[in-house]
Amino acid sequence: MYTTLISAPDLATHIDDAGWVIVDCRHDLVNLAFGREAYAAGHLPHAVFADMETELSGAKRGEDGAFRGRHPLPEKEALAAVLRRWGVNDGTQVVAYDAHGGMYAARLWWLLRWLGHEAAAVLDGGLPAWQALGQPLSSDPPEPRSAGTITVRAPFVPTVTVAEVLENIETEQRTVVDARAADRFRGENETIDPVGGHIPGAKNRFFKDNLHNDGRFKAPEQLREEFAGVLDDPKDAIMQCGSGVTACHNLLALEVAGMLGAALYPGSWSEWSSDPARPVAKGDH
Numbered sequence: 001m002y003t004t005l006i007s008a009p010d011l012a013t014h015i016d017d018a019g020w021v022i023v024d025c026r027h028d029l030v031n032l033a034f035g036r037e038a039y040a041a042g043h044l045p046h047a048v049f050a051d052m053e054t055e056l057s058g059a060k061r062g063e064d065g066a067f068r069g070r071h072p073l074p075e076k077e078a079l080a081a082v083l084r085r086w087g088v089n090d091g092t093q094v095v096a097y098d099a100h101g102g103m104y105a106a107r108l109w110w111l112l113r114w115l116g117h118e119a120a121a122v123l124d125g126g127l128p129a130w131q132a133l134g135q136p137l138s139s140d141p142p143e144p145r146s147a148g149t150i151t152v153r154a155p156f157v158p159t160v161t162v163a164e165v166l167e168n169i170e171t172e173q174r175t176v177v178d179a180r181a182a183d184r185f186r187g188e189n190e191t192i193d194p195v196g197g198h199i200p201g202a203k204n205r206f207f208k209d210n211l212h213n214d215g216r217f218k219a220p221e222q223l224r225e226e227f228a229g230v231l232d233d234p235k236d237a238i239m240q241c242g243s244g245v246t247a248c249h250n251l252l253a254l255e256v257a258g259m260l261g262a263a264l265y266p267g268s269w270s271e272w273s274s275d276p277a278r279p280v281a282k283g284d285h
Helices: 008-014 034-041 076-085 105-114 126-132 162-171 182-186 220-228 247-256 268-272
Strands: 020-024 093-097 120-123 175-178 237-240
Touching: 008 126, 020 034, 076 105, 093 105, 093 126, 105 120, 105 247, 120 126, 162 237, 162 268, 220 247, 237 247, 237 268
Parallel strands: 020 093, 093 120, 175 237
Antiparallel strands: none
């Protein structure tokens, strides 16, 4: 069972396994059609496509009308229905991949952990690592599968609400870690959300710092050493980003490093900054 990362050579030996489900998670935060178009042009054999906006995210507004962020968590049963459509059972090995160092694939990995599904992994190095092996791509639609029977079980991963993050500004009991690029963290070059800056007291760990230049994850020892400079006990840490997507990359890196227990703030900066009553910090601190 693979529960964090899988290498391209290892995946190649299992690519035709009927009990495995491969999921293409490619996406672009601005060009929302990019992922599906890239999938149609060529994807890993047998892979299904996951839509970040409609399948890996939920309604942007809650029942009370409040904005929940750009990529709120889906309802668990709605997500389970998508997974069943892909043929996922409770014991199925799911492998998520993208072409962006895992920035989108990690979201599906985390969502599966949130549903209590352990056999979930991200293709280390993504599509470039697969192609570097000379492995083929396919433009064929995936073969029809029998509906899966995955069930919603106790989550392996915790979450926090905006109210808990707001309370933490006063108590400072937990370390908030922001996965966005340093310039967006400082409040510069904000091109996605209407307000620039960060949650007061947050620390910055750009998710791409988890990777080597070739898009593969750094070794567990190196990740442990680097995260030790950002947080003490992961169980007292909250991971966030712009909308709860790349924060999952930091959560995956922590899992690779053996540093377990950090929580996701799903609404992240997009939810936080939507209410002008919430405080905003700018600069490096």
